[in-house]
Amino acid sequence: MKVLTARHAAGVLAVLALAVAASVIVGLAAGPSSLSVREVVSALLAPETQGAAADIVLRVRLPRVVLSLLVGASLAVAGVLFQALLRNPLADPFVLGVSGGAALGGIAVLSLGPAVGLSHAAVAPAAFAGALATTLLLGLVSGSRASPTSLLLTGVVFNAFASAGIVFLASFAGLNEGAGVFLWLIGSLSNVRADVTGWVALFLFAGLACALPLARNLNLMTLGEETAQQLGVDVVRVQRVLLVAASLMVGAAVSVAGLVGFVGLIIPHLLRLLIGPDHRLLVPSAALAGGAFLLLCDTAARSLLGGRELPVGALTSLAGGPVFLWLLRRHQQRIFAP
Amino acid sequence: MSGGPVVLAFQSVSAAAGSREILRGVTLSLHAGEVLTLAGPNGAGKTTLFRVASRVLRPSAGSVSLLGRPLDAFSRRELARVLAVVPQDASIAFPFRVGEVVLMGRSPHLGPLGFETPADLVRAREAMARVGIEALADRSVLELSGGERQLVLLARALAQDPRVLLLDEPTAHLDLRHRVSVAALVRELVRDGRSALVVSHDLGLAARSGDRIALLRRGELHAVGTPREVLTPAHLRATFEVETEILTAADGALHVVPKLPSGC
Numbered sequence: 001m002k003v004l005t006a007r008h009a010a011g012v013l014a015v016l017a018l019a020v021a022a023s024v025i026v027g028l029a030a031g032p033s034s035l036s037v038r039e040v041v042s043a044l045l046a047p048e049t050q051g052a053a054a055d056i057v058l059r060v061r062l063p064r065v066v067l068s069l070l071v072g073a074s075l076a077v078a079g080v081l082f083q084a085l086l087r088n089p090l091a092d093p094f095v096l097g098v099s100g101g102a103a104l105g106g107i108a109v110l111s112l113g114p115a116v117g118l119s120h121a122a123v124a125p126a127a128f129a130g131a132l133a134t135t136l137l138l139g140l141v142s143g144s145r146a147s148p149t150s151l152l153l154t155g156v157v158f159n160a161f162a163s164a165g166i167v168f169l170a171s172f173a174g175l176n177e178g179a180g181v182f183l184w185l186i187g188s189l190s191n192v193r194a195d196v197t198g199w200v201a202l203f204l205f206a207g208l209a210c211a212l213p214l215a216r217n218l219n220l221m222t223l224g225e226e227t228a229q230q231l232g233v234d235v236v237r238v239q240r241v242l243l244v245a246a247s248l249m250v251g252a253a254v255s256v257a258g259l260v261g262f263v264g265l266i267i268p269h270l271l272r273l274l275i276g277p278d279h280r281l282l283v284p285s286a287a288l289a290g291g292a293f294l295l296l297c298d299t300a301a302r303s304l305l306g307g308r309e310l311p312v313g314a315l316t317s318l319a320g321g322p323v324f325l326w327l328l329r330r331h332q333q334r335i336f337a338p
Numbered sequence: 339m340s341g342g343p344v345v346l347a348f349q350s351v352s353a354a355a356g357s358r359e360i361l362r363g364v365t366l367s368l369h370a371g372e373v374l375t376l377a378g379p380n381g382a383g384k385t386t387l388f389r390v391a392s393r394v395l396r397p398s399a400g401s402v403s404l405l406g407r408p409l410d411a412f413s414r415r416e417l418a419r420v421l422a423v424v425p426q427d428a429s430i431a432f433p434f435r436v437g438e439v440v441l442m443g444r445s446p447h448l449g450p451l452g453f454e455t456p457a458d459l460v461r462a463r464e465a466m467a468r469v470g471i472e473a474l475a476d477r478s479v480l481e482l483s484g485g486e487r488q489l490v491l492l493a494r495a496l497a498q499d500p501r502v503l504l505l506d507e508p509t510a511h512l513d514l515r516h517r518v519s520v521a522a523l524v525r526e527l528v529r530d531g532r533s534a535l536v537v538s539h540d541l542g543l544a545a546r547s548g549d550r551i552a553l554l555r556r557g558e559l560h561a562v563g564t565p566r567e568v569l570t571p572a573h574l575r576a577t578f579e580v581e582t583e584i585l586t587a588a589d590g591a592l593h594v595v596p597k598l599p600s601g602c
Binding site: 001002003004005006009084087088089216219220222223224226227229230231232233234272276277278280 | 389475498
């Protein structure tokens with residue numbers, strides 16, 4: 001009988017950590033001015049060294065690499081949590097409209113905040129509030145026994161509403177003169193700010209700290225709420241804690257990167273195929289793999305067009321759209337059957 | 339037999355789903371070492387009684403006690419160590435392996451963190467062996483037939499190692515051979531002091547394998563007693579609104595033979 005052991009879990013996580021390290025090197029080396037691995041490693045090992053290469057690695061690229069790891073991890077773990085809580089392999093913060101709600105919260109602070117004395121630092125908490133409000137609304141509108149169809153349709157409507165709200169608020173405050181609103185809607189990591197990175201890290205680690213101890217309960221909850229209760233899980237408490245955790249992570253990611261789509265769908269699904277559905281391993285693995293995935297996507301977004309930059313959200317959505325359709329087809333019979 | 343101490347007692351229990359009252363003043367006791375079959379028409383409240391007993395649904399009136407303590411005095415985990423439910427069916431959204439699902443039955447016995455111990459694995463393997471599904475251990479539950487899935491849910495409940503088993507139509511999807519072996523397994527389980535409350539539409543099997551039968555009708559307890567006391571044409575007419583003939587097999591067990599309405 002094959003079961004998950006602590007040793008096996010540690011092995012998988014070690015491999016994924018190596019993958020993260022490798023993608024960090026790639027992310028630091030690649031870009032408009034391409035650096036060798038040796039230059040990257042020596043800049044990392046001796047941060048006090050002066051020189052153009054060290055400058056690019058440590059001051060230009062490293063903050064963005066760190067940010068993309070954090071955002072990717074947040075989105076992937078949030079995806080795992082939503083999928084388990086809603087027992088729906090198609091749930092994803094972007095598809096459900098939770099990211100849209102977070103973006104609406106963030107843009108509200110950006111556009112209306114200055115008038116009431118809110119600084120940029122309030123964007124992340126506002127995005128968290130937006131994500132949490134959307135999650136609660138999602139529960140309210142479609143109920144705890146929502147069919148997958150109604151959940152996804154609710155998500156479609158939320159997304160349309162959020163996009164409209166974002167454009168409305170931005171126009172109202174005259175924010176749409178630059179490319180700012182466009183980047184919020186499509187998702188980009190070009191706007192690196194140290195204060196915001198701190199928030200993202202805080203929200204991600206707080207979310208993980210909530211989710212990891214409850215991972216085994218999540219396994220039981222995928223069997224259904226009543227079954228989980230009958231196996232000793234305090235379902236309501238677990239749901240509350242994890243919905244807050246997922247909202248924290250989505251809020252953090254969106255507040256800094258806008259609507260980066262489908263990371264929470266692609267990564268959990270890929271991992272389930274590779275390592276199985278056990279959440280004790282899936283949750284930390286999603287953090288590592290999601291970070292590496294978004295970092296590589298962002299590196300491609302920075303490098304593909306030479307000096308010009310693609311928004312990373314365009315890449316993840318280009319990859320994620322087909323994956324979503326494939327999943328939909330694969331799961332259709334099972335989850336859409338009466 | 340029903341002479342053992344009471345392990346699970348419903349005292350004038352009423353329960354509602356939304357505004358609809360489903361159970362009305364049900365008083366019923368399950369004794370140690372007893373198989374009590376719960377029968378009745380669809381919608382009579384059998385599954386609701388299970389939901390009340392496992393505290394998934396709170397009664398609107400009345401009380402439930404388990405091993406002499408009020409149900410509310412148990413923590414969720416404590417309750418899951420004493421009482422296990424085998425649901426009618428489970429839709430499982432993710433590709434867990436059979437062994438993993440059975441092992442989930444150990445979770446009320448584990449600490450809040452961490453992994454199962456070798457002793458838990460032994461328990462899970464034993465449970466699978468008793469139900470006869472060892473060969474399925476590494477298969478994904480998504481690939482199983484309805485009957486196989488039902489056996490997995492039964493094995494999971496056994497892995498839980500409970501004093502009281504609530505089985506909701508455990509043989510509904512099973513072929514004749516598996517029906518008989520599940521009925522035999524339930525008998526075997528109660529022999530060492532456990533108790534089982536079994537919802538079943540198979541009155542013949544209930545008569546043979548159950549110590550007592552309770553008939554539920556429109557949320558009320560219509561009759562409870564030994565098969566011979568309960569399986570009478572009058573009781574069955576009142577409960578199911580069908581005419582029946584009760585035959586006695588060579589070994590003394592009762593058979594319920596329904597009659598078609600005249601003119602058919």
